[in-house]
Amino acid sequence: MSSTDSPRPTHTVTAIVVAHDGARWLGDTLAALLRQTRPIDRAVGVDNGSRDGSAALLTGTLGRNAVLTLPRSTSFGQAVAEVLDRLGPAEENEWLWLLHDDCAPDDGALEALLKAADEDPGAAVFGPKLRDWLDRRLLLEVGVTVDLRGRRDTGIEPREFDQGQYGGARDVLSVSTAGMLVRRDVWEEVGGLDPFLPLFRDDLDLCWRIRSAGYRVRNVTQAVAWHAEAASRRRRRITVSGDHPRRLDRRNAMFVVMANLPSRSLPWALLRNLVGSLVSTLLFLLAKQPADALDELLALGSILRHPGRLVRARRLRAAGRRRGGAAAARLLTPPGAGYRRVADRFQSYLAGNGLVESAGRHHYAATPTQEDGEELLTDDVGATRRLFGSPGMALFLVLVAVTLVAERGLLGGSRLGGGALVPVVGGASDLWNLYVESYHQAGLGGDGWAPPYVAVLAGLSTVLFGKPWLAVTVLLLGCVPLAGLSAYTATRVMIPGRWTRVWLAASYALLPVATGAIAAGRLGTAVVFTLLPCYAALATRMLSADPRGARRAAWGLGLLLAVGTAFAPLVYPLMLVLGALAALAFPRRGLTSSVVIAFGVPVAVLLPWLxxxxxxxxxxLLEAGLHRPELVDAALPASSLLLLSPGGPGMPPLWVTGGLIAACLAALLMRRNRTIVAVGWGVALFGMLVAILVSRTPVTSLNADTRAPAWPGVPLAFAATGMLVVAALTANRIAELRRAGGLRRVVAAAVVAVAFSTPVLAAGMWISRGAGGPLDGDVRDVVPALAALNSGGGERTLLLSERDGGLAFTVLRGRTPLVGEADIPTPAGPRERVSVAAAGLASGRGGDDADVLASYGIRFVVIIPPVTEAISHALDSQPALARMSLSRAVGVWRLTQPVAVPPAPPGDPWHGRWLWAQAVLVLLVSVLAAPGSRGTDGQLRSEVPESGREPSVR
Known part of the structure; x- marks a missing residue:
């Protein structure tokens, strides 16, 4: 007789129902137990010190002799063990059916579980498909696995409905004790539930040990049970342990994984838990969940403080481990699935901000593998297609492509610099040192505050592998795609229509302000240009009726405004004026405090430097970098400013922005949204007025004597933002004209064509001309190698150059200056004396000029192009100077007398204390600006349905 024709074994089923203050669910659970199509052979109830009538329900249904009463501190595993001790030896083919008081099985659940047991004699544990007790359509579990950090993975999306997508019986790592059917002999063989795990993860540990002993664990989706998850959802008081539930869950999760893993995987799991817990603690703090952060740390500490307990647990499990140990480990969550989940969450964030389209509901399906019939979690949805198929990401990629082609001459060089940008050298540690030191040896030395944008660049450089050149490349050369992405994302709540936002973002990103900032190396304008749409979005959110959202937006605006102010101080007064006007025009409850927060944060964070x-x-009026007169049009016509062209290198023809101006002017003819049009044009005119004043006001840069107007790029970016919002918000009227047909349709098409001409023409002109200008991707070192190699003792170098008929000088300390060093003030006295001495040497005057240079540690005098004969002859005539090199490109002289390098004065303790205070302020504001916790899925759902009563099982 074949094995398929052999009679099936006769099973004995002992149902054990454990109750603890579960009267609200227990009645339905017991009723469902008695309705089983395959009746149970015997039932035992256990009441763990309930105070709500659970014991009476058990006694009334099962009989007094079938109910045990145990203390309130008894765990589920101890309750089952007590029942088995009183029942005596196991019967042949006896199965234990474990039920929580809040788990009601379907009528045919036991029959389906036993049928699966008949079909797979190698399996020792079977579990039903679990659904939610309240919303009977929601899936909770079809088997459970974990990763190396113990993170529970059901393979089910939050609030995923059961539509039959998980069919049949399949191997899993673990099933819940809520509805678990387990062979009693196997239970006793592995020792049952671990007493060290009174609650949470005890089922995972049991199933893992059973699989390691060579048996299989199966989930049977034909069997269904409804589970309230009362303990994990805090629906009743937990008395089996004094620990907080979440802390207990995290401790048990890490303990179970590290107790059951094979030895070769233990070190990696320990490292991942250590690092992961520290990262999770930081993220909890940022999300304003200090209790969860504390639980994470205490759970990890509980494992690390008692290594002997873990060693004993591993020794016991190793004694019972047989051929199934490797098979159990293979059912852990694969790393790829974990990364895909992170990617899905990131995509959900992007979808929430309008960057990608919502993908709708999707799930991780279980698919069979080639080995042992095991099943792994795989993603059945193309996240990549959803991510890159949205208009926002498509626009970003197009702008990246346009940028790469236009900046072809700047990429791949050895050093980026030129124009307003100091050649980018050094590493992230150099920038950090520059920012934190109280006395700066660069130049002639000084105790002024380093500009805060140095700290921003240092932080970004640290993230980008310690490379400041990469950070500057991203912020400056990548400002066009970044600004486009920023504009598209920030206008999600302001501008209706995806394609309208695409036009707005493309037009904004390709404005002459952006291309001019890149060509001239204006890092400050590039950063502000990228942040400006975020300012508009956060300011709009501050005006909302939601007080919590408005307050978080205020903190976020304050933090980003501090960043923008650090790069370009003019942005603060511009925003301050607009913020004050908005507060007066749109009064809201609590708006005044939000405005105070938004504009108080930059002052508090940047106070000494400010x-x-x-x-x-x-x-x-200036910004990060060098203020050079040749980069500014001293006689910039008003027509250029009206067409949003700030002048200088990198400017397209004025007619490129004509389409944008025409579209904004057309908005004035619309009868609707007049308030919005007036506000937008008010911002635009305010920005243009400030741009005119900036372009007409000569200013003297730091550490220099030249006076020239500032570049009006930042105020023109404000003006453009107002005009673009006006045009975009009236775009719905254009759609109405198109639907009207006739002449109106022609007019609408013409307006759309004119509006779209701006980004198209701007991109075409930028590509054809390139991003060339003073900015160069392969700029040479400003300090000649001959001087740099001989400056080992910290000697300084005096650079001389002729500009506009005068003599300009710069003092360097043996190397090319770091980004930010030029913005550190030099004391007026030393600078004036060196200026007089440099002029004396260049004129051939002689005297004690060389002595002055030597007293400030200046050993080398270098002439940078153009090298004129008059200056070179004058320096040759000085007895205190010896020529080292002279060519058309550069000339180098050395002082023949001894040079004294001035020692650095002692550091200022107050400086260090303020830096710590500043770091604490930034961290605090970041936490306050971060989104708050919204709770878990179970906590967000109501306790009972709207009818006021819980549904019955049938």
Missing amino acids: VQVVSTPGLL
Whole structure:
């Protein structure tokens, strides 16, 4: 007789129902137990010290002799063990059916489980498909696995409905004890539930040990049970342990994984839990969940403080481990699935911000593998297609392609610099040192505050592998695609229509302000240009009726405004004026406090440096980098400013932006949205007025004597933002004209064509001309190698150059200056004396000029192009100078007398204390600006349905 014809074994089923303050669910559970199509052979109830009538329900249904009463501190595993001790030896083919008081099985659940047991004699544990107790359509579990950090993985999306997508019986790592059917002999063989795990993850540990002993664990989707998850959802008081539930869950999760893993995987799991817990703690703090952060740390500490307990647990499990150990480990969540989940969450965030289209509901399906019939979690949805198929990401990629082609001459060089950008050298540690030191040896030395944008660049450089050149490349050369992405994302709540936002973002990203900032190396304008749409979005959110959202937006605006102010101080007064006007025009409850927060944060964070800037008002009009007269059009016509062209290198023809101006002017003819049109044009005119004033006001840069107007790029970016919002918000009227047909349809098509001409023409002109300008991707070192190699003792180098008929000088300390060093003020006295001495040497005057240079540690005098005969002859005539090199490109002289390098004065303790205070302020504001916790899925759902009563099983 074949094996398929052999009679099936006769099973004995002992049902054990454990109750603890579960009267609200227990009645339905017991009723469902008695309705089984395959009746149970015997039933035992256990009441763990309930105070709500659970014991009476058990006694009334099962009989007094079938109910045990145990203390409230008894765990589920201890309750089952007590029942088995009193029942005596196991019967042949006896099965234990474990039920929680909040788990009601379907009528045919036991029959389906036993049928699966008959079909797979190698399996020792079977579990039903679990659905939610309240919403009977929602799936909870079809088997459970974990990763190396113990993170529970059901393979089910939050609030996923059961539509039959998980069919049949399949191997899993674990099933819940809620409805678990387990062979009693196997239960006793592995020792049952671990007493060290009174609650949470005890089922995972049991199933893992059973699989390691060579048996199989199966989930049977034909069997269904409804589970309230009362303990994990905090629906009743937990008395089996004094630990907080989440802390207990995290501790048990890490303990179970590290106790059951094979030895070769243990070190990696320990490292991942250590690093992962620290990262999770930080993320919980940022998400304003300090209790969860504390639980994470205490759970990890509980494992690390008692290594002997883990060693004993591993020794016991190793004694019972047989051929199934490797098979159990293979059912852990594969790393790829974990990464895909992170990618899905990131995509959900992008979808929430309008960057990608919502993908709808999807799930991780279980698919069979080639080995042992095991099943792994795989993603059945093309996340990549959803991510890159949205208009926002498509626009970003197009702008990246346009940027790469236009900047072809700047990419791949050895050093980026030129124009307003100091050649980018050094590493992230150099920038950090520059920012934190209280006395700067660069140049002639000084104790002024380093500009805060140095800290921003240092932080970004640290993230980007310690490469400042990469950070500057991303911020400056990548400002066009970044600004487009920023504009598209920020206008999600303001501008209706995806394609309208695409036009707005493309037009904004390709404005002459952006291309001019890149060509001239204006890092400050590039950063502000990228952040400006975020300012508009956060300011709009501050005006909302949601007080919590408005307050978080205020903190976020304050933090980003501090960043923008650090790069270009002019952005602060511009935003301050607009913020004050908005507060007066749109009064809301609590708006005043939000405005105070938004504009108080930059002052608090940047205070010492901001005082340094305000003391020299002209610095408010400048930005990060060098202020060079040749980069600014001194006689910039008003027509250029009206067409949003700030002048200087990198400017397209004025007619490129004509389409944008025409579309904005057309908005004035619309009868609707007049308030919005007036506000937008008010911002535009305000920005243009400030741009005119900036372009007409000569200012003196720091550490220089030249006076020239500032570049009006930042105020023109404000003006463009107002005009673009006006045009975009009236785009719905254009759609109405198109639907009207006739002449109106022609007019609408013409307006759309004119509007779209701006980004198309701007991209075409930028590509054809390239991003060339003073900015160069392969700029040479400003300090000649001959001088740099001989400056080992910290000697300084004096650079001389002729500009506009005068003599300009710069003092360097043996190397090319770091980004930000040029913005550190030099004391007026030393600078004036060196200026007089340099002029004396260049004129051939002689005297004690060389002595002055030597007293400030200047050993080398270098002439940078153009090298004129008059200056070279004058330096040759000085007895205190010896020529080292002279060519058309550069000339180098060395002082023949001894040079004394001035020692650095002692550091200022107050400086260090403020830096720590600044770091704490930034961290605090970041936490306050971050989105708050919204709770777990179970906590967000209501306890009972709207009818006021829980549904019955049938």
